[in-house]
Amino acid sequence: MSAGGPLSTDGLVQLLTADGQRTAHEQFDPYADHLTADDLRAMWRDMTLVRAFDKEATSLQRQGELGLWVQSWGQEGAQIGSGHALNGQDFVFPSYREHGVALTRGVDLVEVLRIFRGLQHGAWTPAEHHFHLYTLVIGSHALHATGYAMAMAKDGLVASGDPAKDGAVVAYFGDGATSQGDVAEALTFASVYDAPVVFFVQNNQYAISESATRQSRVPIADRGKGVGIPSVRVDGNDVIASHAVTRWALEHARSGQGPVLIEAFTYRMGAHTTSDDPTRYRPKAEEQLWAERDPIARLEAYLTSTGELSDDFRTEVEAEAKALGERTRTTVRAWTKPDTLGMFDHVYAEPHASVEAERAWFDRYQRSFADQEATR
Amino acid sequence: MPTYQQFNLPDAGEGLTEADIVTWSVAVGDTVEVNQPIVEIETAKSLVELPSPFSGVVTKLLVEEGETVEVGVPILEVDVDPDGAAPAEPSEPVAAADAVAEQPSPVAEESATSAGAGAPAPSAAAAAPSEEGSGAVLVGYGVKAGSATRRERVEGSLEPIGGFEASGDYPVLAKPPVRKLAKELGVDLTTVTPSGPGGLVTREDVEQQVKATAAQTLATYPEDDQPWLASGTTTRDGRATRVPVKSVRKRTADAMVQSAFTAPHVTEFLTVDVTETMNLVARLKADRDFADVRVTPLLIVAKALLLAVRRHPEVNAAWDESAREIVYKHYVNLGIAASTPRGLVVPNIKDAHRLPLHALAVELQNLTAEARNGSTSPRAMSDGTITITNIGPLGIDTGTPILNPGESAILAFGAVRQQPWVHEGEIAIRWVTTLALSFDHRLIDGELGARVLADVGRVMQDPSQGLVWA
Missing domain, CATH: 2.40.50.100 (RNA polymerase II/Efflux pump adaptor protein, barrel-sandwich hybrid domain)
Known part of the structure; x- marks a missing residue:
């Protein structure tokens, strides 16, 4: 790790050390001090649930039930910490690994798997959860998020001073996305228009197999500085620090002071997707090093040391995680093939003549197959 | 129940x-x-x-x-x-x-280009447009060509699906490539039961027919041993067994062909008195610091090669044909050819040039153990820079090894035997072995190869030379 490069740990905000000690931080303690034991237990619960779900989904892919799965393992701290900082007015644009954030937005995780089974492009109503559909194209949604944020400002949904009204946008993407032109354009637009958007970069160190050192010469947070966006680096495996930093950034954006870029320094413990074999490009020792920085174990150690994690609560969450795994399995297995005509349903909000014509043609085409009954 | x-x-x-x-x-x-x-x-x-x-x-x-x-x-x-x-x-x-995962149907495997060509009745498949795999996947390894399946169409089909039996009243329906295959295999098409649409004889039908009529057991004669091979398909004459080439065997074959027919190999030999090496091995075995590892002559050969590479780093290199460049490696990932239950693998010891003798012994031991129990990782087999093949334990004097692809030199270490040898002016019984070094003559000239081999031999003959060069 060269000093000052993208893998440097310089300037990382940390409120909880790797072994679970709470440390003081002048700027960000005020954004964490409100957290009660209940709040922290809720974060621990959410991280535990999303990890259990992630593990079950990985098994389902290996059993042929899903075409693909994208593991969030290792990134729960960054996702749950930031997700818990959001309010109901905020709007999230995720990429495709943000299962933890989905959970905090009230999305039923099992429904997410419809995408990975190839049944639906998006399995929830974004307006209902203020959580946009997963974006598989790398970085393109940074522009959508910026545009949405600019519109929120124009609609007066920012800087009104009314906490029940003011909101901001959060765009989640990874270190690899920062190499995309779309992200550079989004940062520029957000900066010059003071758009109320928080760019939350989970630097999980690899763009598939390409190390972050091939994406940047400097810490990724420095990208923000180049276009005049206040930027913060945070230990993404520290759920409390991730929460505090996001809370600060959201207040900044909601109050009309413009965008913020957060680089959550974390690590993808699993493969990029189930189609990937990380042993081909990263050493075991590196995975071991990051296993010792696990976000769940860290919060667990802290709560245990303060006597705030009872055995009853632990048992209750374990049972909940197990039940989620079982519900995931039985639900996914029961899914049948969707009606392919459904793909025309949400192209336009209102009926559209050419879409209707295409739907009718496609229906005729489908009926021309001998095995049509079996596959529809 | x-x-x-x-x-x-x-x-x-x-x-x-x-x-x-x-x-x-x-x-x-x-x-x-x-x-x-x-x-x-x-x-x-x-x-x-x-x-x-x-x-x-x-x-x-x-x-x-x-x-x-x-x-x-x-x-x-x-x-x-x-x-x-x-x-x-x-x-x-x-x-x-x-x-x-959809299972391909027989129809799905018919190719669009040959569909209907030469067949009297147009087949149902001919009406279907080609549906190729896009090749676009999230991780970028690409979809195997031909993996897309095609579905049978109703429109334009002249025959009811699946209701047709071939009979003498009709000519046999088969596409030209299938007819050619049948001719090559000596199969009479009229005896084949068709499974294709409209009573079409498919490639699989012909192959099935061959299997059905093929000899199922090896022919044996009174003096013969029992057949030793249970798997595979017995040929029609009952005198040979055909076994499909798979996984490690397939990769080994590809690697050997690629190496042998692109890199011009030269092999040089050196017979050397290694009595001092054997004494050193005996001494290390008794050494308390080495009590936790197995010390073999291979360890000393490995060290000798590392010392030789240090004196002649140009040998530790690769030929990059596409760039027309020579890639000199400033590190040594020392490969050890290993025979495993799954076949030949060549795992390597990363940065072997930095390891002290004890650490090298430990790595050698781990590498061998992993190879033996089949847990060698893909990473351990990638990015080797130079290799040793240890054929001595098989009792072989030496050989002319083929280079591991991507490397420029490989050292064969043969059996170490007691032989009469001229030692200090007299004939004595000494431990002697023959070393062989194959190298890629595109980038390594005979002189460089000779110097490397001579250095290895010199350390083997007198390990204290290692102190001078270390």
């Missing part, structure tokens, strides 16, 4: 069509839990462990280790209700699995 469920081989990557079964971790009669690892498979991308989708008792392993299996084929049967009494219906594949 017992309820049997089958597990179909899933596509563990994106667009993979097949995988090799490497190791079963369960056996018939074992109780399995949901998500318990049951089998390790090797795909074109990686080794993958598959978890069981059921809990119950394993009743059948439907494929054997070493077999290459197509995606969608059942590999395991589990009784998910082992306490039940009455036998149930034959097992059904998990219904959900085909939601993702």
Whole structure:
């Protein structure tokens, strides 16, 4: 790790050390001090649930039930910490690994798997959860998020001073996305228009197999500085620090002071997707090093040391995680093939003549197959 | 009652069509839990462990280790209700699995270009547009060509589907490539039962016919031993067995062809008195610091080669044909050719040039153990820079080894024997071995190869030379 490069740990905000000690931080303690034991237990619960779900989904892919799965393992701290900082007015644009954030937005995780089974492009109503559909194209949604944020400002949904009204946008993407032109354009637009958007970069160190050192010469947070966006680096495996930093950034954006870029320094413990074999490009020792920085174990150690994690609560969450795994399995297995005509349903909000014509043609085409009954 | 469920081989990557079964971790009669690892498979991308989708008792392993299996084929049967009494219906594949992986139908494998050509009745498939795989996947390894399947169409079909039997009243329907295949294999098309649309004889039908009429057992004669090979297909004359080439064998073959026919190999030999090396090995075996590792002459050869590379770093290089450049490696990943249950592998010791003798011994031992139990990782086999092949334990004097692709030199270490040898002006019984170094003459001239080999020999003859060069 060269000093000052993208893998440097310089300037990382940390409120909880790797072994679970709470440390003081002048700027960000005020954004964490409100957290009660209940709040922290809720974060621990959410991280535990999303990890259990992630593990079950990985098994389902290996059993042929899903075409693909994208593991969030290792990134729960960054996702749950930031997700818990959001309010109901905020709007999230995720990429495709943000299962933890989905959970905090009230999305039923099992429904997410419809995408990975190839049944639906998006399995929830974004307006209902203020959580946009997963974006598989790398970085393109940074522009959508910026545009949405600019519109929120124009609609007066920012800087009104009314906490029940003011909101901001959060765009989640990874270190690899920062190499995309779309992200550079989004940062520029957000900066010059003071758009109320928080760019939350989970630097999980690899763009598939390409190390972050091939994406940047400097810490990724420095990208923000180049276009005049206040930027913060945070230990993404520290759920409390991730929460505090996001809370600060959201207040900044909601109050009309413009965008913020957060680089959550974390690590993808699993493969990029189930189609990937990380042993081909990263050493075991590196995975071991990051296993010792696990976000769940860290919060667990802290709560245990303060006597705030009872055995009853632990048992209750374990049972909940197990039940989620079982519900995931039985639900996914029961899914049948969707009606392919459904793909025309949400192209336009209102009926559209050419879409209707295409739907009718496609229906005729489908009926021309001998095995049509079996596959529809 | 017992309820049997089958597990179909899933596509563990994106667009993979097949995988090799490497190791079963369960056996018939074992109780399995949901998500318990049951089998390790090797795909074109990686080794993958598959978890069981059921809990119950394993009743059948439907494929054997070493077999290459197509995606969608059942590999395991589990009784998910082992306490039940009455036998149930034959097992059904998990219904959900085909939601993702569709099984190709015979029709699907007909090619669009030959469909209908030369056949009197236009086939149903001819009317269907070609539906090629897009090749676009998230991780960028690409979809195997031809993996897309095509569906049978109703429109334009002259014959009712599946209702046609070939009879003497009709000419045999078959496409030209299939007719050619039948001719080559000596199959009379009129004797083949067609399975294609409209009574078309397919390639599979012809192959099936060959199998049905082929000799099923090896011909044996009174004086012969019992046939030693149980697997594979016996040829029609009953005198040979054909076994498909798979996984490690396939990769070894490709690597050897690539190496042998691109790099011009030169091999040089050196016979050397290694009595001092044998004395050193004996001394190290008795050394308390080396009590935790196995010390063999291979360790000293490895060290000698590392010292030689240090004095002649140009030998530790690769030829990059596409760039027309020579890549000089400033590190040594020392490969050791190893024979394993799965075949020949060449794992390497990373940054071997930095290791002190004890650490090198430990790495050698680990590498051998991993190779032996089959747990050598793909990473351990990549990016080797120079290799040793240790053929001595097999009792062989020496050989002319073929380079590991991507490397420029390989050292063969033959048997060490006691032989009469002129030592200090007299004939004495000494430990003697022959070293052989093959190298790529595109970038290594005979002189450089000779110097490297001579240096290795010099250290072997007098290990204290290592102190001078270290």
